[in-house]
Amino acid sequence: MNLRLTIDGHQLDATLIDSTAARDLAELLPLTLAMEDFHQTERIAYPPRKLDTTGAxxxxxxxxxxxxxxxxxxxxAFFYRDGxxxxxxxxxxxxxxxGDIDRLATAQRIRIEDSA
Known part of the structure; x- marks a missing residue:
């Protein structure tokens, strides 16, 4: 599945893998979430519920x-550095x-939606 991420007004593209957790996230879309930094490696955000990680x-x-x-x-978690x-x-x-990774480092808000 292809995603469109809108981070502080800038659009980025991403691809989900085929997994239970990724499909569960796709069912929640579209989402708009506040982001915060974690360990100067990733930006994190909380979806409205936990995802199913069966088989992960x-x-x-x-x-x-x-x-x-x-x-x-x-x-x-949106990684802008290796973790x-x-x-x-x-x-x-x-x-x-x-080349879009740098936008993640300072992201405050993210909108995640299906780009199909």
Missing amino acids: PAASTPKAGDLAYYAPWGNL DHSPGLVILGRLTEP
């Missing part, structure tokens, strides 16, 4: 540009254009 790996190592879900806290291997982290997708 127990841990993941995120790369800059990854869109992920941190199951223990129930937050979405550490993390139990409970589920990769959902990735930004299409690597």
Whole structure:
């Protein structure tokens, strides 16, 4: 599934992988969420409910540009730097254009919608 992310008025494209958690996120779209920084590595936001992570790996190592879900806290994570291997982290997708990663570092609000 292709997504359109609108971050502080700038549109970016992303692609979701085929997983239970990614499909569950897609069912919540469109979403507009406030974002905050976490460890100068990612911007996080909270969807209205926890996602179904059935079948997800127990841990993941995120790369800059990854869109992920941190199951223990129930937050979405948008990585603008590579992250550490993390139990409970589920990769959902990735930004299409690597040059767009810098926009994530200061993002305050994000709108996520299907771009189909």
